[in-house]
Amino acid sequence: MSEEEKPKSPAEANGPEGAAEASERSAESAVEALSTEAAPASGPAAAPEAAPEAPVRRKETDEEKAARRKAALEAREAAKAAAAQAAAKPAPAAGGDAPAADAPPPPPPSPNQPRLDRAVQLLRERVAEDAVLEASINEPNGHLPTIVVKPERWYACAQLFRTHPELGINYLRNVAGVDHETHMEVVYHLLSMDSGHVYAVKVRTDRERPSVPSVTPIWPTANWNEREIYDLLGIDFPGHPDLRRIMMPDDWVGHPLRKDYAPLDPEV
Amino acid sequence: MKGTGMLKGLGVTLKTMGSKKVTLKYPDVPIEMPDRFRGIQYFEPDKCIVCNQCARICPTECITLTGKPNPDPEKKGKVIDTFDINFEICILCDLCTEVCPTEAIVMTNNFELAAYSRDDLFKDRDWLYGNNTNVRQDNNNIGAPQRGGAK
Amino acid sequence: MIRTEELLLNVGPQHPSTHGVFRIIVKLDGEIITEATPVMGYLHRGTEKLAENLNYTQIIPYTDRMDYVSAMTNNYVLVHAVEKMMGLEVPERAEFLRLIVMELQRVASHLVWWGTYLLDIGALSPFLYAFNDRERILQLFNELCGARLTYNYMRVGGVKWDAPEGWIDKVKDFVRSMYGRLEEYDDLVSGNEIFLSRIKGIGAYDAETAIAYGLSGANLRSTGVKWDLRKNEPYSLYDRFEFDVPVGQNGDCYDRYLVRMAEIRQSLRILEQALEQFPEGGETMGKVPRVIRPPAGEIYVRIESPRGEIGCYIVSKGKAEPYRLKFRRPSFVNLQILPKLLVGESMTNLVTILGGIDIVLGEVDC
Missing domain, CATH: 3.30.460.80 (NADH:ubiquinone oxidoreductase Nqo5 subunit)
Structure with a gap:
């Protein structure tokens, strides 16, 4: 599943994670990449909180992650539909017209x-x-x-x-x-x-x-x-000069890497 | 001049003929392994708290263990009852010692495990307790309390 | 009347010179090969399928066993992929340790190649010379991480063990002495007339073919294409060190030989610089979450292993196990050119050409 251009939420919207500047950031930003418009549940209200100690913060990360992922799923569907139409156009560089509390501004366009x-x-x-x-x-x-x-x-x-x-x-x-x-x-x-x-x-x-x-x-x-x-x-490749089994024995039945593969003979 | 290449090579061979031998006389002389060497495990039943982390992290699922409630009615928690390692599939990867919070299971520096029958390779708790020579001192269990390696 | 017919010869799975369990079905006309069909899969252990049920730390021992001659680079490619997907930072000391270990592994792997290649050709003593030096490297690894071949050393976010006391000095001693040994090896073999007549001009291909067939590593560089992932797509700390990329010209076995010997020298150079710049203190593990769960998405990373470009493609659905883990193995891709190279060659050159490609069957089959 390829990633769309994700908005890099500003530090404020991250809540307690955005408060500190440790290397947690890089872990967070990868997770951030999932969420598009949805601000995390704690939102800016939690921003003024002081940075808690490391173990507490990690536990919150897990919960945040779950909530964020759900929101990301919906947002991603919407973003995918929009991006598919505007695939040739780059995303707007600036233009966070919505206030920071509601929606983070769109990300800068990728250099590629x-x-x-x-x-x-x-x-x-x-x-x-x-x-x-x-x-x-x-x-x-x-x-x-x-x-x-x-x-x-x-x-x-x-x-x-x-x-x-x-x-x-x-x-x-x-x-x-x-x-x-x-x-x-x-x-x-x-x-x-x-x-x-x-x-x-x-x-x-x-x-x-x-x-x-x-x-x-x-x-x-x-x-x-x-x-x-x-x-x-088991994917067929018409046009291939010599399509036959390469790893498994020639008389093997089934395609092992499939998710629903059940071996013919479990002992083997 | 043709042939100089071979003469140079011969020179190297002759020089090496006179230098010190580098071979070891194993198995007549046992090998000294460095302390961190990952050999067969040593298990201390008293330290084990039956947390099951070792069985869960094992990549080949060769550890099977059962616990029983502590026979002492005062104390809580479980006590180890059986603990088997199937050395047919143990790859001595050291992940079980990495996650054990109490260092109940550690590696030794022994590695000679050859047996005449496959059944002899299924070692139980008492054998592992008895395997207490050359126990490794440097046990860097970075996998314990911060990382459980949960599945 | 003499009747000639084609002979079907089976260079069978059990063979001392096929570098593993590898079978080539060769059609011979006299002594000239008319067709060669490689058959592989004898060492297929299903790593990719197994990985779908294991979390990333558990997969690391499995990666060791893919290219068992060069296990550190396999460890690194998986760990690098997961770290990139999660955006984790690795502390500097850990990165230095990884780089030193990978370059030592490159020297060890090229020594194995050198020793076994010459053994296949017929020179029996360089094999032991090479393995003597390799033994010193393996002893260093033994002191570092407790194993000689399947290290299980790197973890997501760093490395497992820190260098013990005096280890860095031992590596420095080794590097210094290895330069002298390389001179000896050159004296011993590289000028030898018998060796040269067996190697020069055999198995040649040009740069176009090499690129079309997706070759990488020394196989590609021997044709003149200057492509080394450590320089072209730098990863780890390679952009901090100065080293050259040796390139050949003709694309034959001799050039591959020279390129690999030069690569050992360049690895020693990198090691010298890395050991000098080795940081005094530092962590060996970065900040890693309790359960390693990369976000949903996919990634493809590639590094330069001694055999070529090893890549790791992970599709993750946000769980602790990968949804699909695929390794792009250099030996597998490099081996595709073998049937093409063998056609028209004499049977005596089969082992020379096969050895020059430098394959490890654990990697071909995965």
Whole structure:
């Protein structure tokens, strides 16, 4: 699940955690990343509290986290809908028109936002209008631009990534398959060696008959990676030159890394 | 001149032939392990408070233990009844000693555990209590009280 | 009439030179290889599946066993990923200890590679020389964290053990003496005519192919591509130290050999600087919450292990266990080029090429 641009709540809205300046901050800010508009339950009323001792603060963190996560879930749905429409536009830099007590001001735009927009724009122009489903920046991961692409368009998108001079992705770092219970996903991490730019592309497919076009003709690195994903998760890769099991024995039944995998023979 | 490379290499070999030997005469001479070496565990039943942290943190789930209520009616808390470590799957990772709040289980510097049958590798509480040579002194249990490693 | 036919040879899973349980099915025409099919999975232990039921501290011993020759870098990649996801800060002393340990591990791993590579080629004594030096490194690790191969040393937020008394001085002594040993190794092997004729020109590929196949580490640098994650995407404290990135030219086994030997020298250089700048006091563990629960999201980190780029991809749903943990293993990706390199080669060069790629089967199979 990629992170949207999250507002960095100002210190006041954090309550007791924002009061001190210890390295707790970095732990908090990652959790902050989940909540968007929702101010924590304690809110500014707790701001004037003096910083409590370390163990007490940690216990509050857990409770805060739970409350914040719930609020974050609702806020994230709303933000996702808004961001999907405005994927090409950067978030407003300033403009906390709401008072600090109600909603924290929106975050500064990520430094990679222009690059993400350009990539999305190129994909939309050169491949298809509906190729890109979502585009976001994964902030904890060094502001990694993350793009979700439709499986039917993935091969053309990959070709664009490879050949377009601005993107110039010549190195496929990692191909990973993930089994979310409702769908399956293949995540590609791309690198352009000349410019050092990284992108992450996700392709979602359904669980019944998962299938993602293979990019082995474009980046030969994907060959064994896709075989491993086929072996362990069961995602089919049409276009792959030699799709067969690589880790498990050739006559194995089932795909072990799936969440609902039950071994045929529990003793093995 | 062809062949100089091999002559240089031969020079190194001859030089090493005359230098001190670095091999140890194990198993005739036992090896001295540094104090922090993670060997087989040593268990003291009196110190154990049956908190179950070691069983929970074990990555391979090789510790099984049961407790019984304290036979002394005055005191509260449990007392350890059985404590087994399955050394077929114990990887001597030291996480159990890290989280034990009372240092009831510590590592020793013994590592020789070879047996002729697999059943001999299932060590019970008395054997672990008897394994009290070379007990490790430096037990940095950073996992106890601040971090429980709860699942 | 002489009839020739193709021979199917099984370089079987039990083989002293395949660096583990690894099988290559080779089709031979006389002595020339026409096709090679690697078969792996004999050491697949399901680390990624097991990790879905363990919390992060429990996964650390499992990472040790993936690339068992270079366990510290595996520890680091997992711990770094979790710390980055949670935004934790690691104290400086702990970071220094991690860096020193990782560079020592790099030297040890390259020594194993050197010794076993020469053993495969046929030189029997460098193997013992290399393992003698490696033994000194393992003794240092034994004193530090209590194990010689599977360290379980790093924790999320720091390291478990602090350096004991006098350990830093011992490492300094080791580094000093290792420079002299490297000279000896060069004298012993690098000029040897038999060695050179067996290594030069074998298994060559160019930079385009290397990048297309996703190679990393010395395999990539031997073709002339100057790409080292310690310099290009710095992590830990590597941007504080001065070191070069050795690069080859031809992309053959000889260049890989030279690049790796030069890398040992550069690691010693980094170690010297790190030991000098080692902080006097400091914590070994940062402020870490009681239960390590990264926020929901995902992350991909990568570091430079002795074999190449090792990456860790974690998808977390906010629980104490990862939802999906995937390791991008360098040996697995580097091995893809093997079938391509072997076609047309003589059978005698199979072991040379395979050894030059430097694989560890624990990593290939995970």
